[in-house]
Amino acid sequence: MVFKLSGIVKRFGGLVALDHVDFHVADSEVMALVGDNGAGKSTLIKTMSGAHIPDEGEITMLGKVMHFRSPQDAWQNGIATIYQELALAGKMTVVDNIFLGREMKRPRFGIPFLDLPAMRKRTDELLTQLDVHVPGIDSWVESMSGGQRQGVAIARALNMDARLIIMDEPTAALAVAEVRKVLDFVIRLREQGKSVVLISHNIQDVFEVSDRISVMRHGRCSRYVRPAKLPHKKSSAS
Amino acid sequence: MSIAADTRPVLRLSSPTATRELYLFIAILLVGAGFTYASPYFLTPINLIQTLRAALELAIVSAGMTLVIIMGGIDVSVGGILAVTAIVIGKSYQAGLSSFLVAPIGLATGTLLGTWNGFLTTKLKVPPIIATLGSMYIFSAIMFIVIGGAWISGLPGTLSPLVNGTVLHIPASALVILVVYAACWVLLRKVPFGRHIYAIGCNETSAKLVGINVDRTKIATYALLGFLAGFAALLYVARLRNVEINIGTTVALEAIAATILGGTSIRGGVGSLLGTLLGVIFIRIIQNGLVLIGVSSLWETVIIGILLIVVLTADAIRNRNNPRV
Numbered sequence: 001m002v003f004k005l006s007g008i009v010k011r012f013g014g015l016v017a018l019d020h021v022d023f024h025v026a027d028s029e030v031m032a033l034v035g036d037n038g039a040g041k042s043t044l045i046k047t048m049s050g051a052h053i054p055d056e057g058e059i060t061m062l063g064k065v066m067h068f069r070s071p072q073d074a075w076q077n078g079i080a081t082i083y084q085e086l087a088l089a090g091k092m093t094v095v096d097n098i099f100l101g102r103e104m105k106r107p108r109f110g111i112p113f114l115d116l117p118a119m120r121k122r123t124d125e126l127l128t129q130l131d132v133h134v135p136g137i138d139s140w141v142e143s144m145s146g147g148q149r150q151g152v153a154i155a156r157a158l159n160m161d162a163r164l165i166i167m168d169e170p171t172a173a174l175a176v177a178e179v180r181k182v183l184d185f186v187i188r189l190r191e192q193g194k195s196v197v198l199i200s201h202n203i204q205d206v207f208e209v210s211d212r213i214s215v216m217r218h219g220r221c222s223r224y225v226r227p228a229k230l231p232h233k234k235s236s237a238s
Numbered sequence: 239m240s241i242a243a244d245t246r247p248v249l250r251l252s253s254p255t256a257t258r259e260l261y262l263f264i265a266i267l268l269v270g271a272g273f274t275y276a277s278p279y280f281l282t283p284i285n286l287i288q289t290l291r292a293a294l295e296l297a298i299v300s301a302g303m304t305l306v307i308i309m310g311g312i313d314v315s316v317g318g319i320l321a322v323t324a325i326v327i328g329k330s331y332q333a334g335l336s337s338f339l340v341a342p343i344g345l346a347t348g349t350l351l352g353t354w355n356g357f358l359t360t361k362l363k364v365p366p367i368i369a370t371l372g373s374m375y376i377f378s379a380i381m382f383i384v385i386g387g388a389w390i391s392g393l394p395g396t397l398s399p400l401v402n403g404t405v406l407h408i409p410a411s412a413l414v415i416l417v418v419y420a421a422c423w424v425l426l427r428k429v430p431f432g433r434h435i436y437a438i439g440c441n442e443t444s445a446k447l448v449g450i451n452v453d454r455t456k457i458a459t460y461a462l463l464g465f466l467a468g469f470a471a472l473l474y475v476a477r478l479r480n481v482e483i484n485i486g487t488t489v490a491l492e493a494i495a496a497t498i499l500g501g502t503s504i505r506g507g508v509g510s511l512l513g514t515l516l517g518v519i520f521i522r523i524i525q526n527g528l529v530l531i532g533v534s535s536l537w538e539t540v541i542i543g544i545l546l547i548v549v550l551t552a553d554a555i556r557n558r559n560n561p562r563v
Contacts, residue, residue, distance in 0.1 A: 072449055089437045089441045089444050089445070090441065091440045091508050092433075096436070100434075100437050101437075111424075114430060114433070
């Protein structure tokens with residue numbers, strides 16, 4: 001079990017947004033999270049990603065109890081959340097974004113010079129691994145399409161060895177061809193042993209890539225569903 | 239897929255700052271040609287070297303200002319830092335200290351005042367323009383209290399070779415500018431610190447998320463601007479051998495103008511040191527040329543003011559057509 005929430009309660013004043021939620025994600029598993037607006041999906045992912053601190057309950061990651069105080073905390077502990085707004089630096093290149101905060105260095109004369117050739121090589125590997133096609137790794141991220149930016153954000157999560165990748169509505173506002181691309185990214189993440197939590201309004205996307213679906217209602221994860229293994233899903237996952 | 243191939247354009251003309259640098263370079267040539275035509279004294283070695291010396295302090299301060307503005311900050315108190323540091327230097331010389339002691343004291347004073355600005359903007363969360371405006375008032379008050387309207391004069395010119403000297407027929411001031419800009423360029427483009435400055439200017443939330451210590455980077459950058467202002471103060475004292483009451487009054491606005499004219503975005507995230515250096519040269523050439531052709535120096539401020547408005551309006555129009563920029 002990579003990641004587990006037990007008995008999580010989150011209140012906002014008198015409102016109980018999360019009411020003793022139990023939730024877990026296994027290795028190489030894509031867990032979808034669905035539910036109506038106001039069901040508590042956003043609060044749940046914010047709790048997983050460190051943006052909210054739960055009032056009760058326990059978060060464990062690889063068997064270790066975690067107390068996230070901030071998104072940075074969760075990020076440093078291997079939980080990468082890819083928000084709709086992506087949190088990329090638009091006026092920086094693909095290479096810059098992927099290595100932001102963990103640049104590769106080649107010290108000379110005691111000065112920590114950037115190791116640009118190594119970073120470019122690794123960027124190339126990551127993008128190939130995910131099959132992300134970008135105009136150029138030295139292009140500004142903001143000049144790219146929504147799908148390409150998703151690809152860069154996921155490559156960054158891979159580069160920091162995230163174990164659990166939370167994707168919040170990754171296919172919203174994307175063209176049809178781009179949706180296909182992003183769903184392929186999800187499948188590829190699973191192939192590489194990563195666990196994914198996918199939040200989506202598009203039930204077709206959810207059925208296509210997820211191993212389990214958790215349905216949220218009134219602040220509870222009311223049930224888990226295993227989508228039927230569709231033939232095209234098997235072929236794209238293999 | 240061969241995406242590892244170097245896809246950077248050779249001249250980087252696709253980048254917005256490269257275009258601005260090119261325009262500014264052409265503008266310098268045109269203005270220079272105009273002044274050469276209008277005055278026989280403009281294109282003479284003596285005049286150009288004098289202009290270079292007059293540009294020394296502004297160029298140094300502007301390098302630091304570029305880093306601060308790329309980071310999404312601003313420092314309007316930098317003239318005050320220069321003034322207070324010059325006074326500390328002047329008083330230290332008057333107390334009989336040697337240049338070996340005065341130089342580090344000056345640099346430390348500038349760095350300390352810059353750190354103070356960084357502290358205000360990060361730890362106390364005061365918006366940079368307000369924080370540094372407050373600092374500017376404080377620094378001006380300190381200056382008036384300490385020197386009380388009188389000049390500090392008769393100071394030793396031990397460091398004046400850095401301003402007036404030559405090395406292999408190259409003016410030392412040009413070399414000093416070169417060294418400062420090369421060092422800042424390495425800091426901005428070749429080590430992680432510079433990447434963090436750009437990242438904070440682009441998207442501070444993203445920078446925080448990936449674990450960049452945003453507060454520390456900001457404080458260090460303001461401190462660096464303070465250090466450079468301290469260095470500029472040392473050169474100012476070396477050049478003039480006194481501390482005048484109006485020291486540093488225009489340098490902050492001139493440095494901001496040079497940086498913005500050079501293509502650095504006032505909203506942060508984009509900018510280049512080469513553009514800033516060209517901006518400094520442009521401003522000083524206009525000042526020098528107008529004096530030579532006998533036009534009041536008031537017009538210089540009018541011209542720079544109009545240019546700033548034109549440049550910022552052009553940026554705003556471009557951004558309106560491309561909301562993602």
